[in-house]
Amino acid sequence: MGSKARLAKDLSPLINTMIKENQIKTYIEPFVGGANMIQHIICDTKIGSDNNEYLVHMWNAVKGGWIPPEEISKELYNEIKQNKDNFEKELVAVVGFCSTYNAKWFGGYAGKVDTKIGTVRDYYDEAVRNILKQVDQLKDVEFLNADYTHFSDYKNALIYCDPPYQGTTQYGTSNDFHYERFWDWVREMSYNNIVLVSEYNAPDDFEVIFEKTLTTTLDKNSRKKDTEKLFRYR
Numbered sequence: 001m002g003s004k005a006r007l008a009k010d011l012s013p014l015i016n017t018m019i020k021e022n023q024i025k026t027y028i029e030p031f032v033g034g035a036n037m038i039q040h041i042i043c044d045t046k047i048g049s050d051n052n053e054y055l056v057h058m059w060n061a062v063k064g065g066w067i068p069p070e071e072i073s074k075e076l077y078n079e080i081k082q083n084k085d086n087f088e089k090e091l092v093a094v095v096g097f098c099s100t101y102n103a104k105w106f107g108g109y110a111g112k113v114d115t116k117i118g119t120v121r122d123y124y125d126e127a128v129r130n131i132l133k134q135v136d137q138l139k140d141v142e143f144l145n146a147d148y149t150h151f152s153d154y155k156n157a158l159i160y161c162d163p164p165y166q167g168t169t170q171y172g173t174s175n176d177f178h179y180e181r182f183w184d185w186v187r188e189m190s191y192n193n194i195v196l197v198s199e200y201n202a203p204d205d206f207e208v209i210f211e212k213t214l215t216t217t218l219d220k221n222s223r224k225k226d227t228e229k230l231f232r233y234r
């Protein structure tokens, strides 16, 4: 989502300062998604993980030089949406995220659109270009396909969490995200790591260490203003 890329510019300096001041050697992002944050992070070891296996295949493929197709027709979009197992996972990922509005996972085909000012907007092409632009900054990232709980044994790391927002349309396959379990995990991990969470709200035993109001585009017809917050366990 666009707002995340904008927020990353404000948040990453803060995270980089924490990494430096605390001599952190490992940065972990268990909900790496579009990798908009991790590309700005400076740390010896950087791990970007996500439970969407298609997405992780895509990052590894583009890092290895794979170039996504130039165009995706509506027919191919529907074919891939219905028969994901018949296609390469990286192709499923670019179609699922890029041929659709605002990176909402298979959230409806978004092809070329005539704009009010007479130009043509190609959503797929824009999204693919953005991904390819990121690649150079992701060379030092190790991408993993795992659930966030995979990192439970880590110590002395900085863990930045950007879980699916509670109560909004989601991308990924994450509609059944269990929030209470997640916050418990954050509490537990905070004893031996610096754990930061991007969310709009958190339980009372978490404090806000940064906030910023941004306009979020939810789909082609609706926008909303929200205050993004960065939380830490007290």
Ligand SMILES: C[S@@+](CC[C@H](N)C(=O)[O-])C[C@H]1O[C@@H](n2cnc3c(N)ncnc32)[C@H](O)[C@@H]1O
Binding pocket: 001, 004, 005, 030, 031, 032, 033, 034, 035, 036, 037, 049, 050, 051, 052, 146, 147, 148, 149, 162, 163, 164, 165, 171, 172, 173, 174, 177
């Ligand atoms: C809000 S998005 C992350 C956005 C990302 N920070 C960015 O800048 O694009 C949430 C991500 O969490 C992933 N996810 C959902 N449930 C998960 C889980 N249990 N473990 C790991 N990743 C999960 C989704 O696949 C999705 O990519």
